[in-house]
Amino acid sequence: MADLLAGKTALILGVANKWSLAYAIAQAFVREGGKLILTYQGERQKATVQELGQELSPDTEVLACDVTIQQELDNVVNTLRAGHAKLDVIVHSIAFANREDLSRPFVETSRDGYLLAQEVSAYSLVAVARAFAPLMTDGGSILTLSYLGAVRVIPNYNVMGVAKAALEASVRYLAHDLGPVNIRVNAISAGPVKTASARAVKDFSKMLDGVAANAPLRRNADPAEVADTAVFLASNLGRGVTGNVIYVDAGFQIMGLPTAAQEQSHDR
Numbered sequence: 001m002a003d004l005l006a007g008k009t010a011l012i013l014g015v016a017n018k019w020s021l022a023y024a025i026a027q028a029f030v031r032e033g034g035k036l037i038l039t040y041q042g043e044r045q046k047a048t049v050q051e052l053g054q055e056l057s058p059d060t061e062v063l064a065c066d067v068t069i070q071q072e073l074d075n076v077v078n079t080l081r082a083g084h085a086k087l088d089v090i091v092h093s094i095a096f097a098n099r100e101d102l103s104r105p106f107v108e109t110s111r112d113g114y115l116l117a118q119e120v121s122a123y124s125l126v127a128v129a130r131a132f133a134p135l136m137t138d139g140g141s142i143l144t145l146s147y148l149g150a151v152r153v154i155p156n157y158n159v160m161g162v163a164k165a166a167l168e169a170s171v172r173y174l175a176h177d178l179g180p181v182n183i184r185v186n187a188i189s190a191g192p193v194k195t196a197s198a199r200a201v202k203d204f205s206k207m208l209d210g211v212a213a214n215a216p217l218r219r220n221a222d223p224a225e226v227a228d229t230a231v232f233l234a235s236n237l238g239r240g241v242t243g244n245v246i247y248v249d250a251g252f253q254i255m256g257l258p259t260a261a262q263e264q265s266h267d268r
């Protein structure tokens with residue numbers, strides 16, 4: 001490909017396994033000549049993320065970072081400072097909610113479940129931007145992953161939709177704050193992809209079927225398509241874009257009525 005990220009260093013938070021959207025993004029960044037720093041959440045993930053990092057590129061650095069623990073964020077900052085690392089790109093690909101809050105009616109969401117989803121899935125972007133923006137001394141690009149449930153009701157997505165709404169609003173406020181130091185902040189709203197997190201949403205495979213039947217492209221989006229949009233936003237090609245939510249969803253979000261319903265009415 002085109003070495004769009006040559007000379008750039010990207011910190012990617014959210015690789016858990018090969019199915020993670022962050023992993024597809026890491027693959028595309030390496031293809032474009034970028035250097036990677038990956039983080040993992042907890043000892044349980046350490047060996048897998050180290051192995052994936054090595055496979056992606058032998059010079060990948062791998063560090064511990066649970067975003068709910070400020071000390072771990074500070075440790076990553078201190079390690080990078082000690083190595084005189086300058087960051088150009090940050091990918092925040094992190095979300096969590098209790099499984100029961102992704103299957104029962106939203107009205108039954110507990111206070112703790114609501115706050116947990118907000119902390120891990122929305123506030124963490126603010127915490128990450130605060131911690132790492134000072135290392136983006138030549139400006140840069142921060143990106144996060146959102147979903148249509150931020151702006152429309154997607155049954156069972158519930159508390160995560162509310163967290164994504166906060167995440168997308170945070171993108172806009174961060175873009176405003178960090179624009180003067182030439183740091184851009186954007187979200188990619190990805191169509192549904194079968195990953196470990198996605199499986200926690202009740203009836204997730206029905207979401208995949210619904211998109212394939214109704215999206216303008218009549219299929220689901222591929223993780224590699226999400227990753228190529230991340231390359232665009234991370235690279236100089238995206239230099240005029242900030243505070244945006246870009247949909248990579250085979251066009252599903254433009255639909256007002258399901259295609260299937262429209263086709264039935266044509267048949268009449």
Ligand code: NAD
Nearest residue numbers: 014015016020021041066067094095145147192193195197
């Ligand atoms: P995934 O399970 O592979 O990734 C989620 C990541 O979040 C994991 O790496 C996990 O370790 C990390 N995480 C959770 N809590 C954390 C914490 N306290 N500290 C640090 N890391 C933590 O699933 P994914 O689908 O690749 O999810 C990545 C992002 O993409 C999420 O924000 C998700 O909401 C978003 N997204 C996913 C889809 C989809 O259908 N898969 C669609 C749109 C957006």
